[in-house]
Amino acid sequence: MEDTTTIEEGETNKDIEVAPALIAVHPTQKSVAVAVGSDLRIFDIEAGCAASLVDDLGGPFHRDSIRAIQYGxxxxxxxxxxxxxxxxxxxxxxWRCICTVCSEKRVTAVAISNDGLYVCFADKFGVVWVVDLVGFEGNQTLVNKKATQLLSHYCSIITSLEFSPDGQFIVSADRDNKIRVTIFPKSPLDGAHEIQSFCLGHTEFISCLAFVCARECLQSFLVSGSGDSTVRLWDISSGDLLDNCEVGIKAGLLESNGSTEQHDHAVTDICTIQDGVLLAVAIQSLQGIVLMSCNLSARTLSVAKVVSIAKETFIPTSLGTSPSSRLLWMVTGVSNLPGFDYLSFARVRVISGFDVEQEPAIIEDNKIPGGDTLLENLQGSAIIDEKIFLAAAEAVKTAMCNLLIKKQYPAEKREFRKKTRNDRKVKF
Structure with a gap:
């Protein structure tokens, strides 16, 4: 019989869960946000200082690891x-908290409707919820707001959530290799009951979604990254797969014969640059990013360049950009790193030069928007050793696999687990 001791220990040990650092950039690059563990750090680039977050509820803003951040x-x-x-x-x-909503389960993804009237969030049980912000203006605090169930993936962890650029659809992806395209209803509080399509083809969990839409092309297309080390292009109206790019192989991380486990080199984030002409892709174990070219007329994807970061250990855990700038913001870091004294740490880097005539290049720390002051606020003042960043990258990889790779059990174990499920226990 297969040994399941390790699996059982992993299931019961919830004391320490590694969480990767996240980054988000204001649409006009007025500010940059970094989340590491329960720590939320915002830097106001226009004011040249850290933003002072205010929450009338008092206490810490978050009591556990932050898993999703997003600007409207x-x-x-x-x-x-x-x-x-x-x-x-x-x-x-x-930077005042205008609304706090409690979720029944841990939150894994968030999305804000393009008109800013609805906030959607997904949980680990596979449910997407919606909060109504209709009538909100300015800085007033919204009280007694409750989330309403919008749709469900039925017990599959939802990993990514995005609104289409035209606001017509909300797209949700899960760990069971599935992308669901749902028509966003006129009355979201009544639920979303009409499915437009399913985008099926990935062989491992979906890790990230992004939309691409060039100015000359009225139609937008969906790109998805996965634990199978591929990036795929989709027509969401029909669910058709338009192109598939094996970025793990193109970046030199995988052999074409598939001899390496693909989910060891999962795509962790995708960010659109230049109105969707370029995509920046982060991959586990890749010290840098992959730049992909998206030809929307031909409906194809191709690897344009691998941008390496050679001077230091930097494997991005999250990417961000703004439509108004030609800068790509990246962060690496974790919270709760086993075996080290650091509660949370992060490192921020920026890449410029995405114009046709320029070569993408890493910007020196003192030349990025906000300069050293921004880095001190988003990263912290501690000097982190190179080996810790390597350990962090491995810890994130392990944590991602533990969460998203479905556990396999022998037949005897599966039957035992079915009989002892909580929902089948007799209550007296």
């Missing part, structure tokens, strides 16, 4: 959520 399309709203089952909505004008 207009930049007026910012949302943070995570393992403490709390969703917080912030006004970016004053």
């Amino acid at each position: 399309a207009e930049g007026k709203l910012f949302v943070s959520a995570g393992d403490d089952k709390i969703v917080k909505m912030w006004s970016t004008k004053s």
